[in-house]
Amino acid sequence: xxLESLLAANSTPPRDASAAAQAAxxxxxxxxxxxxxxxxxxxxxxxxxxxxxxxxxxxxAYAAGAGGFLAGRTIWLDAVxxxxxxxxxxxxxxxxxxxxxxxxxxxxxxxxxxxxTAHFPVVSDIKQERFRAxxxxxxxxxxxxxxxxxxxxxxxxxxxxxxxxxxxKKSSFRLPP
Numbered sequence: 001x002x003l004e005s006l007l008a009a010n011s012t013p014p015r016d017a018s019a020a021a022q023a024a025x026x027x028x029x030x031x032x033x034x035x036x037x038x039x040x041x042x043x044x045x046x047x048x049x050x051x052x053x054x055x056x057x058x059x060x061a062y063a064a065g066a067g068g069f070l071a072g073r074t075i076w077l078d079a080v081x082x083x084x085x086x087x088x089x090x091x092x093x094x095x096x097x098x099x100x101x102x103x104x105x106x107x108x109x110x111x112x113x114x115x116x117t118a119h120f121p122v123v124s125d126i127k128q129e130r131f132r133a134x135x136x137x138x139x140x141x142x143x144x145x146x147x148x149x150x151x152x153x154x155x156x157x158x159x160x161x162x163x164x165x166x167x168x169k170k171s172s173f174r175l176p177p
Contacts, residue, residue: 001042002070003031005057009049015059025060032064041116046071050078051101055108062112069109075101 006027013020035042044061046054046069054074075098083089
């Protein structure tokens with residue numbers, strides 16, 4: 001999930017033992033606690049903050065469990081403001097300064113972000129599991145169909161059994177026992 005910070009980048013204190021820093025951490029910890037309780041990975045949006053101020057807010061977010069960041073203007077806005085409409089100068093600034101900002105954010109992320117792990121099975125595993133469950137249910141509660149269609153298994157997963165046989169002109173439905 002991508003979330004904006006509850007902390008105003010312009011007034012976020014340095015992350016230290018001060019009362020202001022503890023209050024700021026408490027604010028952003030609320031996001032981390034909600035996401036952790038629901039096993040939702042989250043990243044912090046830069047919101048166009050300057051790179052230095054975003055790094056400060058990102059440090060709080062990583063302490064609260066964020067797994068990464070999404071940044072656009074934080075990386076390119078300074079180059080555009082300083083050099084537009086000179087496209088070559090903008091591009092040169094992005095290659096130098098923009099890349100440097102991205103590298104600093106990436107280093108902070110590697111050092112402090114909550115590593116992402118899959119909380120749910122891989123999609124192919126789910127499909128395989130549902131397919132096997134559908135086969136088992138279809139063959140144990142209904143005459144074996146001449147062909148098994150994926151749609152039969154999909155209906156099985158939704159709790160409605162759909163049985164097709166070459167003899168039936170229409171599909172029949174029945175609830176699970």
